[in-house]
Amino acid sequence: MSDEAAFLAAIRAAPTDDLPRLVYADWLDEHDRPGGGFLRAECELAALAPADPRREAMQGRLREAGRGVDPGWLASISRAPVEGCGVEFRFRCPKQWEQLQPTGEEGVRFCGQCRQKVFFCSSIEVAQTHASLGECVAVDPRLARKPRDLESSDWELGTFVMGLPLADDEPDPKSEEPPRPPSRRRG
Numbered sequence: 156m157s158d159e160a161a162f163l164a165a166i167r168a169a170p171t172d173d174l175p176r177l178v179y180a181d182w183l184d185e186h187d188r189p190g191g192g193f194l195r196a197e198c199e200l201a202a203l204a205p206a207d208p209r210r211e212a213m214q215g216r217l218r219e220a221g222r223g224v225d226p227g228w229l230a231s232i233s234r235a236p237v238e239g240c241g242v243e244f245r246f247r248c249p250k251q252w253e254q255l256q257p258t259g260e261e262g263v264r265f266c267g268q269c270r271q272k273v274f275f276c277s278s279i280e281v282a283q284t285h286a287s288l289g290e291c292v293a294v295d296p297r298l299a300r301k302p303r304d305l306e307s308s309d310w311e312l313g314t315f316v317m318g319l320p321l322a323d324d325e326p327d328p329k330s331e332e333p334p335r336p337p338s339r340r341r342g
Contacts, residue, residue: 158182166232170253173198176232190228192220197234197296214296221297230262230275235293237266237273238305239286252293266291279304 156164162179169175176198180191196217203210221229237250255264255273262275273291276282279300282292286305294300 163231166253167257170234170251173201189224190232193217193224193229194232196220200296201234218297218299221295224297226277226295227261229277229295229297231257233275233293233296235275235296237291237293238282239289240266240269240271240273240291264293 159179159182162175162182165175166179176194180194183189183191183194196213200210200213200217203213233252235252237252237255240250252264252273252275255266258265258272262277264273264275265271266273269291271291273293274281274285275293275295276285277295277298279294279298282294282305285292292305294305
C-alpha cells in the first residue's frame with residue numbers, strides 16, 4: 156500500500172479525527188502536492204461553532220485553499236455536510252460526507268441510516284438538479300453559497316406531468332373532473 160493510500164485509509168477509518176487529515180496535509184506539502192492547505196482549513200472550519208463570526212472568513216479561506224484541487228480527490232476526502240435529506244430521524248443522523256460508506260461510483264456514497272445514495276456535487280446547478288429529484292447531496296465546500304440556494308421556485312411553481320412541464324395552452328389536469336365510468340343498465 157502506498158503512503159497516500161495509507162493516509163486515505165486512516166482518514167476513512169476515523170472520519171471525524173483531525174490528526175490523520177493534518178498528517179496527510181503535511182505529507183502533501185512535503186511532496187509538493189495540492190490539498191494540504193485545504194485539509195487544514197477544513198479542520199479549522201469544523202472546529203468553529205455554527206454561530207462563530209469567524210466562520211464566513213474561514214469558508215473563504217477554504218474556497219481559496221481548494222483552488223486547483225482535483226474534484227475527484229475532493230469528493231473522496233471532503234467533510235461536506237449532507238443536504239436535502241428528507242428523512243426524519245429519532246437519533247442523530249451523521250449527515251456528513253466523510254462518514255458515509257463509499258460506493259463503486261466516484262462522487263457517490265451511501266448513507267446506511269436513511270438507506271439513500273448521496274451525491275457529491277461540484278456545482279450549485281448539479282446540486283439543484285439532484286435536490287429537485289429528492290436526492291441527498293453534499294456540495295463542494297469550495298463553492299460560494301447563498302441561503303436556500305438548492306431550492307428553486309421553478310420547481311414549486313410549475314405543474315409537471317411525467318417529468319415534463321405543461322405547455323401554456325394545456326389544461327391543468329388537477330382542475331378537470333376525472334372521467335366517469337360508463338353506466339351499466341340492468342335489465
